[in-house]
Amino acid sequence: MLTKTLKSLFNRDLHKLKFEIDAYQNENNLWRVDKGIANSAGNLCLHLIGNLNTYIGATLGGSNYIRNRELEFSLKDVLKQELINMIEATLTVVDETLDKITDEQLNSEYPMLVFQEKTSTGFFLVHLTTHLTYHLGQINYHRRLLDV
Template sequence: MDASASEPTLATVVDDEFVRYFRHLATRVERAVRCLPREKTWDKPFSFGNSVGHLVLHLTGNLNHFVGSIVAGTGYVRDRPQEFSDPRHEPAEAILARFHEAVEMTVKTIQAQDASGLMSPAGAQMPIETRFGLFLICTAHLNNHIGQMSYLVQALGHNTEEPPSW
């Protein structure tokens, strides 16, 4: 029996790591939202910035557009300006539920990728050329906005109680 037959492929490792990291980032978003009192989810501590609630809408739209529409073919139609201006200010539970649905759709889409799928063209997403690159940028984008959320939480007088990592 060939020992390499039982070893995971690079595509499997990539899929597993992306899935693990997306789920980790989702817990960080949840923590940022849940550490705020309900009435502060939509507060903008700076005139030039966003609220934590609007960032959750933006991250949801981003995943639904780039992973859902472009890779998974869900037919999602994005309204990016609305992600930052939606006046409805829905409860945290509602926006988090949609965010987690987008993350799980992303996870399922990633898990469906083999080496060929990861190397498939991502369409006109310059400078990104492949689905692998699109997933990579989506994780970086999510991580970037988690940093913003952490700053907003502190500016609103709260703390995620998240231990430093790395």
């Protein structure tokens, strides 16, 4: 049951992420920062892609994804269509991985220590949904404030 819920939430919010990135009228504004706004929408998008491909794709799904977290925040001027393609690829990885997760895995310890204390895989996957939603909200505000 939890896996089905998680899959639904990741699908919903990754589609919303794709919508938000595509909604930028001026592609250059994806990379714009302004007073009090430290991260561009493009960098937040790259961060979410790296986060999900690392913690779901590589750790749980066995993909060969190698994260470069520093680049998620320093890389600039990736084309909007390339970001959208990356979101779509991430959605596929998340879907395929969650399709293989069992209830036993959800209740067992997440295979990587991310926080100060160990967590279950189920707890960590719920955390990843809230992390995605948090940054999705930031991207929405970024677009509405700076894509003018």
